[in-house]
Amino acid sequence: MPKKRLVLTFPSRLVDQPITYFLIKDHNLMVNILRANVTPKEEGRLVIEISGKKNDIESGMTHLNEIGVNVKPLTKDVRWYKERCTQCGACTSICPTEAFFVNREDMSVSFKKEKCIACELCIPVCPYRAVEVLF
Ligand code: SF4
Ligand code: SF4
Structure with missing residues (x-):
C-alpha cells in the first residue's frame, strides 16, 4: 500500500477543524501524525504519514487543497x-x-x-x- 510523508500547512480558520479525521473517514486513509504545531489564531502545521490506495490518496489531497490546506511532500x-x-x-x-x-x-x-x-x-x-x- 503506498505511503507518503507530507507537510500540511493551513490558515488559522482551519486550526480547529478535524483535518485528519476527514482523511480517515471520507477517503479511507490511514493517518499517522508525526509532528504537530498548531497555535490558535495562527497558522497550523502538521507532518503526517498517510497510507491507502492511490485513488484515495489523490482524492484526499484534492479535498485538502479545496479547503485551503497547502500540501507538500516532506523533503527535508x-x-x-x-x-x-x-x-x-x-x-x-x-x-x-x-x-x-x-x-x-x-x-x-x-x-x-x-x-x-x-x-x-x-x-x-x-x-x-x-x-x-x-x-
Ligand atoms: S531530526 Fe533528529 S531528533 Fe528528529 S527524528 Fe530525526 S534524528 Fe530524531
Ligand atoms: S556528537 Fe554524535 S552522539 Fe553527540 S549529539 Fe552529535 S550526533 Fe549525537
Missing part, C-alpha cells in the same frame, strides 16, 4: 556525519522516534534514517555539528 533530508560524531549521546535522549539510538552491545551511537521524521530536535543539541538538515 537529515544527514548524520559519523566522522564528526564523538558519541556523546545527546541526540539519543532527545530524538522522539529513536532514529538516533545507542547500541547496547558496545554503547555506540547509530542513526536509522528511515525512522527520522525531520523534527530537527537533534540539530541544536549536537555540539559537533554532526547532524544537518538538507532541503
